[in-house]
Amino acid sequence: MTQQLLSWLDERLDLSALQHFVSEKSVPVHRHSVWYYMGGITLFLVGVQVFTGILLLLYYRPSAGEAYESVKFIVSQVEFGWLIRNVHSWSANLLIFMAFVHLFSTLFLRSYRKPRELTWVTGVLLLFVMMGFGFSGYLLPWNELAFFATKVGTGIAGAVPGIGHFLLRFLRGGDDVTGATLTRFYGIHVAVLPATMTAILGLHLLFIQRQGMSVPPSVERREKAGEKIPQIPFVPHYVLHDVMWWYVALAVLAALALFLPWELGKKADAFAAVPPGIRPEWYFLAMFQVLKLLPAHIVGLEGEMLGVLGFSLAALVLLVLPFLDRGAGEGRSSPLVTVAGVAALVYMVVFTIYGYLAA
């Protein structure tokens, strides 16, 4: 049956080139091969987000008067609504976690080196888009914590030199977080970011397929020395491995959704006192904590503004890292990148924990 369908399609579309690509494509096997699957898991979670997001759209109402009630309706009245909402919330967090794992594994294995600079750039852009998804999606249930965290978050955006005020008003749809902010975040979450992500993700996957899997420099050196590095066929071996990891991720998601349901909290009330423990999502917490610790003024400049500038610079450095570490492409070791990567990782872990304990 499958064979008949393929023949039918081949007659019309000439699939021989694709068949050739698939049959010839192979993936190297070495002691770091496990990190290859991190990107695949991230991609799977993106799929979960799209699927559950579309289902949530069927009931969600993006207005200050109805958003909270509609989410409440989803989790309490809609058949399996609780599962879909919990999976969407948990998957969003696992997705960003896996994206970070993918990023750091790529960084430490120097997979960004020539000729894969653009794959790295698109990957970092995807991470930024995913964080944008997280930031905009956090507000959508219109609950108290999200409301005040968005107030703080957009306030930080207001500290960007020069364009801060414009950025703040652009994000909030006014001077304060209101129903206009919710509508705006909704539009960004379900239209602007998905379109952007589709384009960048398409390029990212295209680059990977075009260039194949990168091998770590140590493996590359062995290969250059004449050693034959084992390979497995992409189809079916690698694909089956990928699918197996996806199933594991699915099991983790299902267990989290059932045993640690995502709380809805209280409905946002602009006139209520700011509740204690206001903090952003965990992936912004390390940055948030640093901004909190900075003094009001540093050498005559606003501390928060300097902090935002510092993080913007760090993001830029991350984005163009392959062009800064040209030596990696030429086979030279770059210990500075390893040290910076470890420092960034330690900073993120320590300050995220500190942020939770301090809140």
Add this chain to the structure above:
Amino acid sequence: MRPVIVRTVLFQALALAVFAVSAEAQQPAAATGCQTCHASQQSATLATPARDFAVTDVHRERGFSCVDCHGGDPAASDKAAAKAPSTGFRGKPTGALIIAVCSRCHSDAALMRKYAPKQRVDQAAEYATSVHGQQLAKGDTKVATCVSCHGAHGVRPVGDAQSPVYPLNVAATCTKCHADPERMKGYQRAGAPLPTDQREKYEKSVHHKAMVDRNDLSAPTCNDCHGNHGAAPPGVDAIANVCGTCHTVFATKFALSTHSLIFDRGCVECHNNHDIAQPSDAMLGTGKEALCGTCHSEGDNGFKAAAAMRSGIDTLKASIRLSQEQIDGVENAGMDMADQALTLREAGNHLTRARTEMHAFDPKLVDAVVSEGMGLTAKVDAAAAAARNEVSYRRTGLAISLAFIVLVVVALQLKIRSLERSTSGSRL
């Protein structure tokens, strides 16, 4: 008419005639010759009033000066000329003259409208009906007059937190005299000496806690039950009315009861007056702490009614607690029970209503409310049971799904190994 009353009325008329109101401006009054001279006196008795008046005084801030109460000529540079009888100088008003001086403005509706349009102008009339006013009319000059509570110089508005008549300060102001056994010696009520422990008792009361601990300024203090300008102990027949000013529903229920005909002291019979404790369910019933046993004994109808009402209230209270535990349990498992929490809150309202209904001392009325409340807890319990089933269903579903996923993972792993074995030759 008794000579003392005639004297008082004549005095008031004289005061009104002498002190023609002159202060029209609402600007604070400038320091006068009286203040300048008095403030520099060595004697604290002479200097302090002038200094207090200069610092904060609602009258000075409205443009009034010493002469408006004391008479005299502030422009005169000589003491004798300033206090000459022709200037209408009256010195320090005492006793009934204080009432006359204050009421000259405070009983004048046309004048008061210019300064405090919402303020009442019947203080002097009320005062005349108070125990203080009546004693004063009898010639007792120890009793409180306007200045005893409001102060004479440095008078602050009632809403000023530092005013002696600000709600938080009223008990201290009243008990300046009423807690002083020496001062209260000789005063009697219903043939017994007037007690001096009212403040001590009041500070143990639920009303004092509400006012001081929760800063609830609407909670009652002395004047809320006794009146302020017309201060007098509420009569026996008025106690339920006085308590009912705030506790309206309780008073209505109590008025329907047979106890309203029997209790000599109304609400006070069970709740006391100054030391009103936080009411509890233990006060009702037949237990050791219950008050019903004070009059009722085992076997009589009142005893049975008390036991029945207490039992109904206890049953509903226990049912609400159990339902809350069930809600908490299923909420911990991730179920949304917000609607049931609202229903349970409504059951809590029924418990409050049952506690209110008991003031009619009719078990049937209490039972009706308790039954409605039990109906609500039953609905909550049913919803909690359904939610528990749902949690169980979800967990079973998850267990099956996880088992399926594990099976697939194992199958995939086996397939991968088999593929790797078959292609191991090509990898080398």
